Amino acid sequence: MKFRVERDAFADAVAFVARSLPSRAPVPVLGGILLDASDEGTLTVSGFDYEVSARVEVPAMIGDGGRALVSGRLLADITRSLPPHPVDLTVDGPRASLSCGNARFTLPTMSAEDYPQLPEMPPVVGELAPDVFARAVSQVAVAAGRDDTLPMLTGIRVEIDGSALTMAATDRFRLAVREFTWEPGENPASADGEPTAILAPARTLSEAAKTLTSAGGTIELALGRGDGLLGLSGGGRRSTTRLLDAEFPRYRQLLPKEHTSAAVVEIAPLVDAIKRVSLVAERGTQVRLEFDEGSLRLTAGGDDEGSAEEQLPCSFAGEPLTIAFNPGYLLDGLGALGADHAHLSFTTPSRPALLRPATAPGEGGSDDEPAGATAVEPGPETDAELPEPRPGYLYLLMPVRLPG
Secondary structure, X not given: OEEEEOHHHHHHHHHHHHHOOOOOOOOHHHHEEEEEOOOOOEEEEEEEOOOEEEEEEEEEEEEEOOEEEEEHHHHHHHHHOOOOOOXXXXXXXXXXXXXXXXXXXXXXXXXXXXXXXXXXXXXXXXXXXXXXXXXXXXXXXXXXXXXXXXXXHOEEEEEEEOOEEEEEEEOOOEEEEEEEEXXXXXXXXXXXXXXXXXXXXXXXXXXXHHHHHHOOOOEEEEEOOOOOEEEEEEOOEEEEEEOOOOOOOOHHHHOOOOOOEEEEEEHHHHHHHHHHHHHHOHHHOOEEEEEEOOEEEEEEXXXXXXXXXXXXXXXXXXXXXXXXXXXXXXXXXXHHOOOOEEEEEEOOOOOOEEEEEEXXXXXXXOOOOOOOOOOOOOOOHHHOOOOOEOOOEEEEEOOEOOOO
């Protein structure tokens, strides 16, 4: 096999595929990247570990057609560091020779015959706006679990109901829900055209959202019926992932229907204050938030490990409240809101709080959110003087039990 390819296109393709490879492949070939120069004028770069597949086609000058399997991590490291010149790659027996400008590399090859066949792309069921999709996945994935022994919590639930698409993730300590509109295709997501839901690995979906967004153009969502496969494609790239065979918690029953107090706080000063105050919180255990009319007081620590406090202005309505949170989880939620101000609503110090994006008091609503309404309505008269939260995203956070 022999081909020449443009350096940046080749490096981007290899990097896209390498991200999907397992960090510790059970067998060496599954950690490889397959280079296929069988088609005239096209080089196909692909990878597959029986769970996730990735494939990119890039223009290339093909001298001799063929297929070669090389170490994915090594090839990604090499292509990332190449000088800005065309890349020539030649495979002769068990060795692959790569040259770019004055740089020369020799890589061992593996048996391409032992490499598994990549899955076919499922039928396309609709299109997603890249920026909206990437933002939605990042907002939801922040609440996904990392413990592989609880697979139902490591996924993102994707619910499709006509032109509405809802994503949700939880690790039992927080819950993130994002709803937005998309363009369903001619093929319905379910056989009977009824609403459907799937559970996709959060890590894989996050990586695909980032890389496909950078490729430009719309993203096609493909869904197999009965084969447990989700596909995403765009900008000449495509990836598939096997869905999680687990039941996602019934999260909607966790969402409070009303609240007794609410606040609107500017996010940037609040984030800075949390980071400062939590420096004295032992192992980041908790930061206490004391809400009263017109002010928010943050405290952490105690006599043994030192203490800290900071006062911030805020708009507040309802009975005064003191509630405590894990500072890391609270910062994750504030960072995911994508707004300048946060709307926080509470029932009691021992029940979950709800964080949603908000406009500043006295300002009009924002229409830059492409989402529909969330499943939670604003509370009763407690926040009559506060601006309503913007629809589309919510972050539910369990409080930490206060001492005493």
